[in-house]
Amino acid sequence: MAFPGPSADAVVIGGGVIGLSIAWRAALRGLSVTVLDPAPGRGASHAAAGMLTPVSELQYGEESLLRLNMASADRYPAFAAELADASGLPSGYRACGTLAVALDADDRAVLKDLHAYQERLGLASTWLTSRECRRLEPMLSPAVSGGLHVEADHQVDNRRLVAALLAACERAGVTLVRARAAALLTDADRATGVRLDDGTELAAGQVVLAAGCWSNAVEGLPPGTLPPVRPVKGEILRLRVPEVFAPFLSRNVRGVVKGGSMYLVPREDGELVVGATEHELGYDTEVTAGGVYELLRDAHELVPGITELPLVETHAGLRPGTPDNAPVIGAAELPGLVLATGHYRHGVLLTPVTADAVAELLAEGTVPEVVRPWGPGRFTAAPRDAATRPGTPSGPGDTHQDRSQGPDQEPHKEVSYA
Numbered sequence: 409m410a411f412p413g414p415s416a417d418a419v420v421i422g423g424g425v426i427g428l429s430i431a432w433r434a435a436l437r438g439l440s441v442t443v444l445d446p447a448p449g450r451g452a453s454h455a456a457a458g459m460l461t462p463v464s465e466l467q468y469g470e471e472s473l474l475r476l477n478m479a480s481a482d483r484y485p486a487f488a489a490e491l492a493d494a495s496g497l498p499s500g501y502r503a504c505g506t507l508a509v510a511l512d513a514d515d516r517a518v519l520k521d522l523h524a525y526q527e528r529l530g531l532a533s534t535w536l537t538s539r540e541c542r543r544l545e546p547m548l549s550p551a552v553s554g555g556l557h558v559e560a561d562h563q564v565d566n567r568r569l570v571a572a573l574l575a576a577c578e579r580a581g582v583t584l585v586r587a588r589a590a591a592l593l594t595d596a597d598r599a600t601g602v603r604l605d606d607g608t609e610l611a612a613g614q615v616v617l618a619a620g621c622w623s624n625a626v627e628g629l630p631p632g633t634l635p636p637v638r639p640v641k642g643e644i645l646r647l648r649v650p651e652v653f654a655p656f657l658s659r660n661v662r663g664v665v666k667g668g669s670m671y672l673v674p675r676e677d678g679e680l681v682v683g684a685t686e687h688e689l690g691y692d693t694e695v696t697a698g699g700v701y702e703l704l705r706d707a708h709e710l711v712p713g714i715t716e717l718p719l720v721e722t723h724a725g726l727r728p729g730t731p732d733n734a735p736v737i738g739a740a741e742l743p744g745l746v747l748a749t750g751h752y753r754h755g756v757l758l759t760p761v762t763a764d765a766v767a768e769l770l771a772e773g774t775v776p777e778v779v780r781p782w783g784p785g786r787f788t789a790a791p792r793d794a795a796t797r798p799g800t801p802s803g804p805g806d807t808h809q810d811r812s813q814g815p816d817q818e819p820h821k822e823v824s825y826a
């Protein structure tokens with residue numbers, strides 16, 4: 409096959425946090441890397457809140473995913489420091505801790521259950537009274553009835569992270585092509601490159617598919633290569649804390665409000681991120697009045713002073729969700745093709761562990777033990793007892809009915825956080 413375009417050791421389809429971090433880490437291992445993306449960093453990675461909260465977001469039945477989440481959280485400080493150094497830009501990482509609070513007795517019961525579960529798994533979290541919560545965060549409503557403090561759950565400003573990854577990629581010699589990959593090129597038994605929308609063909613030793621919720625739209629994937637990756641819409645708000653109110657909040661605040669849940673993520677530069685809704689509506693990214701209303705109503709219940717703050721942005725992004733809501737990281741059955749997609753609600757958190765694992769796979773042909781349960785093989789292997797499957801969708805406490813759905817609609821899943 410003739411390749412008129414340039415060739416690379418690895419071509420990465422998709423320049424979100426996953427594709428860019430893989431490209432950077434692979435380039436550091438000496439590979440020549442090209443990233444393809446018509447709008448790098450503008451997908452879910454732009455929308456996200458950037459919480460790094462594996463303990464606060466623990467869900468029933470996800471112990472296996474917790475191991476992966478914790479492994480990535482553990483890597484963040486070193487990863488962020490290295491990234492800041494390599495890019496000359498701030499990574500956006502902030503070690504601030506997380507406080508999850510409850511309002512009424514039912515919400516409190518949900519948090520108490522979570523606390524018991526965390527303790528059973530040996531995770532560090534502390535139950536606080538209403539007064540102790542307000543001592544930590546004086547802007548909280550007096551109606552807060554108690555909460556869980558997780559000192560080790562932090563945040564990263566995902567937009568700064570993207571900017572730093574782009575700069576680090578450039579400095580490491582990664583080629584960024586602002587174009588869409590139309591199709592995977594294959595010969596008899598392996599992936600050989602990518603065809604762009606304009607027909608240009610790029611040859612590649614290996615191709616990494618990291619196109620978030622658009623991963624299945626790339627043509628030429630042999631049937632069964634990738635499980636369906638679906639878009640899960642999330643509306644999210646950005647407010648600004650004027651100097652006079654600073655510090656409005658000092659740590660991530662998550663709230664269970666009348667069975668629903670939401671979060672507030674304060675940045676060091678005065679931005680306050682409030683999120684997020686969760687709906688499965690295909691590729692729709694319209695921000696609705698209902699979504700904004702719901703978020704502000706619940707945020708106001710937790711932190712009444714929020715209505716004083718300027719609302720500077722409303723946005724909606726699409727989380728990439730797989731059938732078991734866990735990522736797909738590893739070699740595809742087709743030699744030369746590597747998958748790194750489906751990171752759903754945890755893609756920002758999972759960036760360091762995914763990047764290092766895929767870079768190792770590209771350079772050495774091996775993957776670290778911690779990501780092995782998350783390869784594509786789990787969707788094609790013989791069915792096992794669902795309870796033993798990694799990433800089994802979570803049990804009670806993680807979902808609630810979408811408040812906006814009409815009586816005639818099928819209920820759809822609404823997961824609590826992120």
Ligand SMILES: Cc1cc2nc3c(=O)[nH]c(=O)nc-3n(C[C@H](O)[C@H](O)[C@H](O)COP(=O)(O)OP(=O)(O)OC[C@H]3O[C@@H](n4cnc5c(N)ncnc54)[C@H](O)[C@@H]3O)c2cc1C
Nearest residue numbers: 422424426451452453457458459589620642754755756757
């Ligand atoms: C509202 C919201 C809040 C969230 N909050 C958090 C959070 O607090 N913590 C957390 O860890 N995660 C959070 N997430 C999830 C996180 O944002 C995602 O898991 C993560 O960004 C996925 O990264 P990605 O690089 O795989 O996908 P994306 O960022 O979506 O990137 C995919 C890229 O692929 C490109 N692309 C698509 N098709 C092609 C093609 N054919 N050719 C070339 N390029 C292509 C797109 O342009 C895009 O840039 C949140 C998500 C949302 C929507």
